[in-house]
Amino acid sequence: MSVEFRLITGRTREQAIGLHKGKASQPYLDATHQVEMSGEDMSRVGIDEGARVRLRTPAGSGEFVVREGDLPPGLLFVPMGAAANELIGADTAGTGMPSFKGQPVEVEPA
Amino acid sequence: MTTHEDVTCTFCGCLCDDISVEVEDGDIAAVKRVCANGRGVFAEHCSDARRPTVGGREVDFDEAIAEAARILDQADSPLIYGLSSSATEGQRKAVELADVLGAVVDTTSSVCHGPTGLALQEIGEPSCTLGEVRNRADLIVFWGCNPSASHVRHFGRYSVTAKGTLTPRGRQDRTVYVADVRPTGTSKTADHFLQLRVGSDYEVLSTLRLLVRGESVSAEEVGGVSVAELGELAERMKSCRFGVAFMGMGLTMSAGRNVNVAELFSLVAELNDHTRFSVIPMRGHGNVAGSDQVLTWLSGYPFAVSYARGYPQFGPGEFTAVDMLARGEADAALILASDPVAHFPRAAAERLAAIPTIVLDPCENLTAGVARVVFPTATYGVDAVGTAYRMDNVAIRLRAVLPTERPTDEQVLEAIIQALPKRAAQLEAVK
Numbered sequence: 001m002s003v004e005f006r007l008i009t010g011r012t013r014e015q016a017i018g019l020h021k022g023k024a025s026q027p028y029l030d031a032t033h034q035v036e037m038s039g040e041d042m043s044r045v046g047i048d049e050g051a052r053v054r055l056r057t058p059a060g061s062g063e064f065v066v067r068e069g070d071l072p073p074g075l076l077f078v079p080m081g082a083a084a085n086e087l088i089g090a091d092t093a094g095t096g097m098p099s100f101k102g103q104p105v106e107v108e109p110a
Numbered sequence: 111m112t113t114h115e116d117v118t119c120t121f122c123g124c125l126c127d128d129i130s131v132e133v134e135d136g137d138i139a140a141v142k143r144v145c146a147n148g149r150g151v152f153a154e155h156c157s158d159a160r161r162p163t164v165g166g167r168e169v170d171f172d173e174a175i176a177e178a179a180r181i182l183d184q185a186d187s188p189l190i191y192g193l194s195s196s197a198t199e200g201q202r203k204a205v206e207l208a209d210v211l212g213a214v215v216d217t218t219s220s221v222c223h224g225p226t227g228l229a230l231q232e233i234g235e236p237s238c239t240l241g242e243v244r245n246r247a248d249l250i251v252f253w254g255c256n257p258s259a260s261h262v263r264h265f266g267r268y269s270v271t272a273k274g275t276l277t278p279r280g281r282q283d284r285t286v287y288v289a290d291v292r293p294t295g296t297s298k299t300a301d302h303f304l305q306l307r308v309g310s311d312y313e314v315l316s317t318l319r320l321l322v323r324g325e326s327v328s329a330e331e332v333g334g335v336s337v338a339e340l341g342e343l344a345e346r347m348k349s350c351r352f353g354v355a356f357m358g359m360g361l362t363m364s365a366g367r368n369v370n371v372a373e374l375f376s377l378v379a380e381l382n383d384h385t386r387f388s389v390i391p392m393r394g395h396g397n398v399a400g401s402d403q404v405l406t407w408l409s410g411y412p413f414a415v416s417y418a419r420g421y422p423q424f425g426p427g428e429f430t431a432v433d434m435l436a437r438g439e440a441d442a443a444l445i446l447a448s449d450p451v452a453h454f455p456r457a458a459a460e461r462l463a464a465i466p467t468i469v470l471d472p473c474e475n476l477t478a479g480v481a482r483v484v485f486p487t488a489t490y491g492v493d494a495v496g497t498a499y500r501m502d503n504v505a506i507r508l509r510a511v512l513p514t515e516r517p518t519d520e521q522v523l524e525a526i527i528q529a530l531p532k533r534a535a536q537l538e539a540v541k
Contacts, residue, residue, distance in 0.1 A: 006308045006309075008291065008292075008308070009363075010256065010259075010260075010359060011256070011259050011260040011394075012259050013146055013147060013259050013262070016121075016146070016147040016150075016259075016260075017146055017147065017149075017150060019150070020149075020150020020151070020153070020154040021150070021154060022473070022474065022475075023449070023452055023475060023476050059455060059456065059457070060456055069292075070292065070293045071292045072291070072292065072305070075291065075292060075308060077292065080453065081452060081453075082451065082452045082453075082459075082476060085452070085453065085454060085455050085456060085459065086456050088455040088456075089455060089457070090432055090433070090435075090436035090454075090455040090456075090457040090458050092426075092427055092430060092432055092433055093367065093427070094426065094427030095224060095225055095228065095367050095368060095426050095427055095430070096216070096220035096221070096224045096413070096414055096426045096427055096430025096431070096432060096433060097220065097221060097224055097225055097362060097363060097367055097430075097432075098221065098363075098432055098454075098455050099363070099364075099365070100221070100359070100363040101308075101359065101360065101363040101364045102308055102309050102363075102364045102365050
């Protein structure tokens with residue numbers, strides 16, 4: 001069963017520290033392949049901390065490791081990077097800026 | 111061992127210029143006062159004497175220049191993109207190259223504070239320097255930004271805890287508000303946290319404008335925040351000595367984009383009827399503010415500029431890199447000091463692998479991995495001197511702590527310009 005959420009992406013310290021070591025480095029890959037979700041949503045989807053989930057949008061999909069985060073129900077956070085951008089569409093509404101925050105996204109256990 | 115004091119870190123728009131760097135046997139041995147995000151600028155710096163590559167093969171500098179010039183000269187619609195981690199010296203040379211080629215030049219602003227630039231053109235930017243914030247501000251509002259993760263020393267050097275002339279007790283002399291859709295490290299430092307529903311920034315800011323004007327609002331809640339709380343913030347904003355709003359990607363990347371930012375800028379402008387109030391965008395890359403400055407002073411526009419008609423044209427949505435690449439309009443690209451393959455939506459990133467791409471960057475990155483020509487360049491602020499603009503548009507000189515063994519962005523771009531047949535034809539026409 002898939003459940004629909006809103007996705008926001010952004011900077012984390014782990015992502016920033018990892019990028020200096022190279023975007024093929026394990027610290028960077030670990031930092032950018034995780035999704036934060038509220039505990040309430042983890043129960044709703046039926047997954048535990050450290051589980052793998054597939055996030056899917058009309059632009060693409062990808063696998064991420066679940067971390068419990070301090071987020072309101074219905075909201076997901078993925079650190080910025082190539083993994084997150086698999087999920088982001090290229091429409092910029094005439095501004096040049098894609099929808100890096102607020103993108104509807106489906107979640108299903110991987 | 112040599113110790114360099116007052117070195118500038120170029121990781122983010124704070125441009126902290128109090129870093130101490132110890133150099134021993136030609137390498138960086140220790141870095142002091144730098145934050146976790148910026149440490150890698152020095153500790154993981156890329157300055158080994160790598161040669162340029164063409165098609166993955168190491169070549170002489172002149173051969174790489176000739177190939178880059180050939181690619182750009184033969185392109186019908188070349189795109190020059192990035193700029194924000196270069197120094198102003200490299201940025202102005204990139205704009206010159208765009209002018210010579212009739213190319214589009216766009217910067218990382220378009221996927222950062224590009225919408226802020228659009229709001230600025232509409233409303234104006236009631237701004238100030240970070241020094242004024244440090245010394246005078248008694249009300250700080252962070253809206254849609256999380257400097258605890260992105261601008262780690264911002265609190266101590268400029269805003270929340272900084273001690274200044276009229277704020278001698280630092281944190282105790284300030285009231286801090288955070289407006290965001292989720293609790294963050296920044297909201298945990300605040301006196302008041304307004305947790306907004308996703309995509310409701312415009313409604314909440316509009317309500318604040320009404321309340322500041324003294325209008326009544328019949329709703330009890332807007333965007334997840336009680337109107338009573340917003341009324342309290344409106345009164346604090348009007349009665350503070352000097353208020354400053356710092357705003358980030360929460361506004362520019364969410365639905366509404368530039369309209370959200372324009373609402374905040376309008377609110378700040380109107381608050382100046384009551385007290386002194388400013389707004390400062392939290393700029394990400396170390397010199398992204400400089401890319402706006404350089405493009406504006408040379409073309410009149412801050413990003414998304416096309417020289418295809420022989421004069422600069424501004425076209426967000428048309429000449430912005432994501433749009434040009436996703437639509438397949440760019441047939442060659444020169445990427446200066448950025449990594450769009452990592453940071454663009456896939457549809458745009460894939461285009462860079464399908465067209466001949468030239469990369470100038472100190473480090474190997476994902477874009478270099480798909481590029482036809484790669485120039486390993488010096489790092490401004492580590493092994494090259496230069497100039498960068500802080501997030502408040504104050505120019506800061508970048509010092510070099512290591513000897514320069516690689517060409518700078520400026521030198522590579524100048525060599526490409528000199529190798530262009532179009533440039534030779536222009537010089538001939540002037541004669």
